[in-house]
Amino acid sequence: xxxxxxxSPSLSVQEGRISILNCDYTxxxxxxxxxxxxxxxEGPTFLISISSIKDKNEDGRFTVFLNKSAKHLSLxxxxxxxxxxxxxxCAASAANSGYALNFGKGTSLLVTP
Amino acid sequence: xxxxAQSPRYKIIEKRQSVAFWCNPISGHATLYWYQQxxxxxxxxxxxxxxxxxxxxxxLPKDRFSAERLKGVDSxxxxxxxxxxxxxxxxCASSLDVYGQxxxxxxxxxxxxxxxxxx
Numbered sequence: 614x615x616x617x618x619x620x621s622p623s624l625s626v627q628e629g630r631i632s633i634l635n636c637d638y639t640x641x642x643x644x645x646x647x648x649x650x651x652x653x654x655e656g657p658t659f660l661i662s663i664s665s666i667k668d669k670n671e672d673g674r675f676t677v678f679l680n681k682s683a684k685h686l687s688l689x690x691x692x693x694x695x696x697x698x699x700x701x702x703c704a705a706s707a708a709n710s711g712y713a714l715n716f717g718k719g720t721s722l723l724v725t726p
Numbered sequence: 727x728x729x730x731a732q733s734p735r736y737k738i739i740e741k742r743q744s745v746a747f748w749c750n751p752i753s754g755h756a757t758l759y760w761y762q763q764x765x766x767x768x769x770x771x772x773x774x775x776x777x778x779x780x781x782x783x784x785x786l787p788k789d790r791f792s793a794e795r796l797k798g799v800d801s802x803x804x805x806x807x808x809x810x811x812x813x814x815x816x817x818c819a820s821s822l823d824v825y826g827q828x829x830x831x832x833x834x835x836x837x838x839x840x841x842x843x844x845x
Contacts (some may be wrong), residue, residue: 617768619768621731639770639797645832647833649836655731655837655838655839656817656819656837656838656839657817657836658836659833659834659835662833664807702769704768704769706832710782711757711774711776711781711782712757712821712832713759713771713781713782714759714761714769714771714819714834715771716768716769716770717768718766718767719768
């Protein structure tokens with residue numbers, strides 16, 4: 614039962630353009646959403662998060678948008694850089710389950726020069 | 727600040743053998759997680775500890791998997807006997823005490839993982 618879904622396995626974007634990664638969830642109890650970045654042979658690295666009481670959170674080139682009514686969130690990277698090439702995982706958690714992370718399958722982002 | 731340490735990095739065993747993984751979380755982190763990541767999938771929670779107590783082990787295959795966190799710091803995850811489908815990366819993560827905290831303090835920090843291959 615996949616509660617967090619990333620329907621795009623891969624995305625290719627030119628350097629300097631915007632990268633938009635999408636994520637959908639089904640569990641209405643989720644109240645905290647996170648994006649992790651993963652390079653090969655490394656563990657996931659926390660990137661940015663958003664609480665369910667907000668609809669936008671920004672950190673430098675990274676912005677996460679949350680649409681609770683649609684149970685949808687997205688990660689925007691502007692401008693994209695070659696070093697952003699990695700697998701991006703969307704994750705969601707809930708206070709009533711100890712904030713354990715439920716992950717999507719990931720989206721592989723390739724930023725080309 | 728030192729990150730989450732895991733060992734070994736790689737392990738190859740035959741099916742029906744046993745294997746153990748070790749994790750040392752970030753100092754001061756009360757919550758520790760073990761995740762299993764099968765190729766092409768996102769990490770899946772196996773077990774969550776709060777200090778040395780188990781919070782959630784509902785997805786741990788208890789007939790073959792066991793985990794402990796003695797003294798509320800280091801943790802070990804064991805598989806006995808291993809099956810072919812256990813081939814995966816096993817990730818350990820830690821976070822601050824999640825209870826009583828605002829969500830913004832509950833981010834999990836991951837180790838590099840142990841890649842297990844069962845042949």
